[in-house]
Amino acid sequence: MQNSGESPFKRTATDRLMNYLVLLIFVVLVVLAIVCAIAESIWEASTGEAFQWYVPWDDELNSPAIIATLQFFSYIIVMNTLVPISLYVSVEVIRLGLSWLIDWDCEMYDEETDTPPKARTTTLNEELGQIQYIFSDKTGTLTQNVMTFHMCSVGGNCLYGGTPNAPTLTDSLQTMKLDQESKRIDFSSNEYADKNFEFYDQSLLDDCRTNKEVTDFFRLIALCHTVMPEKDGTTKRPLYQAQSPDEGALVSAAANFGIVFTERSPSVVRLNVHGKEESYQVLCILDFDNVRKRMSVVVKGPSPDDRIQLLCKGADNMVFERLAGGQDDKKQKNSRTLEVVWYRRSSNIVSGIKRSD
Numbered sequence: 001m002q003n004s005g006e007s008p009f010k011r012t013a014t015d016r017l018m019n020y021l022v023l024l025i026f027v028v029l030v031v032l033a034i035v036c037a038i039a040e041s042i043w044e045a046s047t048g049e050a051f052q053w054y055v056p057w058d059d060e061l062n063s064p065a066i067i068a069t070l071q072f073f074s075y076i077i078v079m080n081t082l083v084p085i086s087l088y089v090s091v092e093v094i095r096l097g098l099s100w101l102i103d104w105d106c107e108m109y110d111e112e113t114d115t116p117p118k119a120r121t122t123t124l125n126e127e128l129g130q131i132q133y134i135f136s137d138k139t140g141t142l143t144q145n146v147m148t149f150h151m152c153s154v155g156g157n158c159l160y161g162g163t164p165n166a167p168t169l170t171d172s173l174q175t176m177k178l179d180q181e182s183k184r185i186d187f188s189s190n191e192y193a194d195k196n197f198e199f200y201d202q203s204l205l206d207d208c209r210t211n212k213e214v215t216d217f218f219r220l221i222a223l224c225h226t227v228m229p230e231k232d233g234t235t236k237r238p239l240y241q242a243q244s245p246d247e248g249a250l251v252s253a254a255a256n257f258g259i260v261f262t263e264r265s266p267s268v269v270r271l272n273v274h275g276k277e278e279s280y281q282v283l284c285i286l287d288f289d290n291v292r293k294r295m296s297v298v299v300k301g302p303s304p305d306d307r308i309q310l311l312c313k314g315a316d317n318m319v320f321e322r323l324a325g326g327q328d329d330k331k332q333k334n335s336r337t338l339e340v341v342w343y344r345r346s347s348n349i350v351s352g353i354k355r356s357d
Helices: 013-046 064-078 086-103 124-129 202-210 212-223 245-256 316-320 328-343
Strands: 151-154 158-161 228-230 239-241 259-264 268-273 276-286 294-300 308-314 350-355
Touching: 013 064, 013 086, 013 124, 086 124, 151 212, 151 328, 158 202, 202 212, 212 245, 212 259, 212 268, 212 308, 212 350, 228 259, 239 245, 245 259, 308 316, 316 328, 316 350
Parallel strands: none
Antiparallel strands: 151 158, 228 239, 259 268, 268 276, 276 294, 294 308, 308 350
């Protein structure tokens, strides 16, 4: 209840100073107008009556006090130039120039993501100068929370991925041992690929083109999310705006392997699967939350089959509990795969598909 009150209106120190100065100047203006009105009343009482033969008083204005009261407002209008209204315009122009200096600052340019600084408010320069304390309650606020697609297992049969000389577990899984001679996969043939994406297991790229199960895995990743694509004028690759870094990493990885999420509308999601356009009708979206611990999407398509599919991804225990019967062997294989992931201290996510008959 204590946090349900109205949020305070935030102003910069410069705004507060200008408001104080303008208020002070307005008070001085009122005081000067009052002094002039009092002097007007004294003059009208002592000398002004002698000029009535030349400028006679109206019947309603037959008192020096009434004349002084009306003249008070006249003095306010005459001396209104004391209030520096143009000060706000001048300060805003200065702020605009300072925001341009932020946009042009080469030391704030990020080479890895090719992202220059962008001041989205003209008061940013002042606000940065007012920061005194920083409080953080989680990792990622003060550090760089980077998520990358590291490895995957499809159907529990094969573990793809890894980095050179990374430790692996030797078990019944077909784990792959990568050494220093392992080469980074060349994605240059894919016009949608991210040039900064690194992956060293060539077999995953090969199986993605020939193995339907692997293609369906990446198709699920490209459909089950809340990412929004934005068109980039320089390349055909969309810019993905994701609420969480893991969703952005998964969708971007799928694009590198040829399953590209290209467009979203309230009812339709479009993919480019190895150069072939696919359109899916979105029937329902169940977002991830702390209770469900999973996200589910119900889609229909692609044509001509137009089958209804339930796509789900989330915590391993939540997905395993909802597996169809007769899949104990697959569940055991995937559990052993998760041991490899846990051994490498990587975050994991489990996904599954249910198709209508």
